Amino acid sequence: MTLPNLPRFSLAHLPTPLEEMPRLRTALQNEPGQHPVPRLLVKRDDQTGLATGGNKTRKLELLVAEALRLGADTLVTTGAPQSNHCRQTAAAAARAGLACTLVLGGNAPMLDGGNLLLDRLFGAEIIFAGSEDRLIAMQHAVDDLAAKGHRPFAITYGGSNPLGAAAYALAMDELVDQCAERGIRLDHVIVGSSSGGTQAGMVVGARALAAPVQIHGISIDLAEKTLVSNLVTLGQQTADLLGLDLTLADRDFTVHDAYLGGGYGVMGAAEREAIGLLARSEGLLADPVYTGRALAGLLDLIRTGRFAADETVVFWHTGGLPAIFAYEDALRG
């Protein structure tokens, strides 16, 4: 099967680099214990190029193209106060000459740093949902804008509708090509998974390309059963949107929910250790909420002998850098 081209509004620097992490591998090999350490690579979607990068750039290329096709004048989306998706949406709106309204969960935090600071710099209007459900609050914002004569385009939480997820089916094609060019046998991909569009798209892409790679979603906030069910639904809708003759089921999705720690957005010892190890060994940054947790999951899977030494594991770095600056105290430990 081949993946179709979809209309894009160009935002991303593609292909993102695929880099070896030899010093992280050596650090893990030098630890006490007998765990085999696979070859480790990192797919640098923290370098997608839009507003400090991240996985939402690829999704937004397709979503903004659709918004422009429909004649929208305002992007509206929702997320947590430190949402990377909201920050990237605000930047994408600026690039496309659109207005942006962000509906953020809860109340305004005391500290206006990290992603929230950037949201404001990109000129987004920010509404805090307070005690209201943020999806309902987002619908109110959409209705208010329409009542004032605007043409809002609502982007679902995390950009994870079938069109957004399709971007990661195409991204999987990019990774498979990079591996083929360099003679790398791709065995496993590790990625942080939350609203699910990234993992669902990757799995659809891998199935469509018949690539024998296992994609491990490290759940950021949901129990395995819930996330798998979301992934099956979104994956199937994504495959249908792409016109692929695929049927997806629970067994297509590998999810690890052992790393939820204190819950969404709570950085604990595991994330702190993972962030520090990556920084010291490779000079790379992971964030406290998503990639730090996903990396902590990868380290645990390696230390518990999940992979063979002759396998290749790609850690798909999905960005999140600005959140570091909203977690300074927690990172100091």
Ligand SMILES: Cc1ncc(COP(=O)(O)O)c(C=O)c1O
């Ligand atoms: C840095 C980062 N990594 C991973 C994810 C998870 O991606 P998805 O919501 O598509 O599962 C997010 C989502 O917000 C993110 O911001």
